[in-house]
Amino acid sequence: MSFSAFRILAEALTGHGGWKPMWREPEPQARYDIVIIGGGGHGLATAYYLAKEHGLTNIAVVEKGWLGSGNIGRNTTIIRSNYMLPGNEPFYELSMRLWEGLEQDFNYNAMVSQRGVLNLCHSDAQRDAYVRRGNAMIMAGADAELLDTDGVRAMYPFLDFANARFPVKGGLLQRRGGTARHDAVAWGYARGADMRGVDILQNCEVTGFLIEDGQCNGVETTRGTIRAGKVASCAAGSSSRVLEKAGLRLPIESHVLQAFVSEGLKPVIDGVITFGAGHFYISQSDKGGLVFGGDIDGYNSYAQRGNLPVIEDVCEGGMALMPAIGRARLLRAWGGVMDMSMDGSPIIDRTPVNNLFINAGWCYGGFKATPASGWCYAHLLATGKPHPVAAQMRLDRFERGLAIDEKGAGPQPNLH
Amino acid sequence: MLIPHPLLGPRDAAEFTVMGDASLIDRPDPQSDDAARAFHDHVYLRDNPAGVHRELWFHEHGDRSWLVVTRNTLTHEILEVRLARDVALEHGR
Structure with a gap:
């Protein structure tokens, strides 16, 4: 059973009786x-x-x-291939290429959306590190683009550019990165x-x-x-x-990582943004919820749930990056067990x-x-x-x- | 999560830094014949149990003491907290 626009049309006309278990x-x-x-x-x-x-x-x-x-x-x-080391980056770039052809390859809608992944930098030293990483990415066949403050402002004008402690100095953008269902x-x-x-x-x-x-x-x-x-x-x-x-x-140690989603909002973030001064990353799902996360809790856990200090830490990162997020209500938080290697x-x-x-x-x-x-x-x-x-x-x-x-x-x- | 500190009473887990499996206390003998293998296992390998786990917590934003916390990694229940100093002395360190 393969999926196609024709198939959806045919099923729509015949009461959707033909769909079978996957x-x-x-x-x-x-x-x-x-x-x-x-x-x-x-x-x-x-x-x-x-x-x-x-x-x-x-x-x-x-x-x-x-x-x-x-x-x-x-x-x-989030899907991306913005790593640096030779043992990693070619692997993640292969993954990125497989993502790009995945839906055609397995004939299934995985909602792969190359909406861009932007890593923000907040100091000159961090920008130097991003230049280095961007060059390593390009050498491995990936795409990387260094943005200055104005370049970031054109994409996301609502960020806190003049933050006294962590001003936005620019960012490393991978346009082929994005999200998938x-x-x-x-x-x-x-x-x-x-x-x-x-x-x-x-x-x-x-x-x-x-x-x-x-x-x-x-x-x-x-x-x-x-x-x-x-x-x-x-x-x-x-x-x-x-x-x-x-x-x-x-x-390997097993640790808990939490993730969060806000109530559904109108479109506000069309890509993936990561805060460079803390650990915070955010995107918006197609349903409208802001999906974000940060650091692991830090202790061994198999419980698939975390504790409040990390929730506070992640939300502080969000507030430092985009104060407007303070008006959104947190809908859900959950945890997963990560196999953290040495x-x-x-x-x-x-x-x-x-x-x-x-x-x-x-x-x-x-x-x-x-x-x-x-x-x-x-x-x-x-x-x-x-x-x-x-x-x-x-x-x-x-x-x-x-x-x-x-x-x-x-x-x-x-x-x- | 509250850590019942043996000296200070219950303290917020956010005051602590987790430094990993308490087996790190038992440093291998650098003079032994299989020291290289023993140090590799000591530094890099972990039991990583689902259940009771003994781990080192450092009271970084407190009295800077090192604790050995016995905790259940399936429920986050804390079973026992001791000063790492006492545990190390018992282990002949």
């Missing part, structure tokens, strides 16, 4: 070539690209809850994978691994034992909990256990990475070799002294 609800088979743990964005994207790009369809995605119940449905929907990304990948024969097993929690002679031969789940040629963990904030069952200790960069690699693979450590940048994460993980699983743009995202990079630390904050996960 994916099957299969029973687990005894064995698959590949079992992917985690039915979120990255797991489903991995299954989709394994099926579509590598022709591997004897695959199961096992999900503890319902499909897309984790961070893919809890983020602030987060749930639809999971649904589109799930539908595309399911159409090609991938089994998506919901309410199927992994309770253990079948490890024989240092080799992983499958998983124990709440819906029975499933044997597999390869097992690929893609469990985001729960990665430590899952891979602990295989005897692994990871360079250098702020992700891991896509093998593990010391044969045939067991890891995809984790996305910190709070996992959503934008969804397509490239799936693409590169599928490449690793299908060919046995890391994809060139993800080759530095190794599990053993810390003992080799090859950390990819964008912020230079060191092994302190709550600072990344």
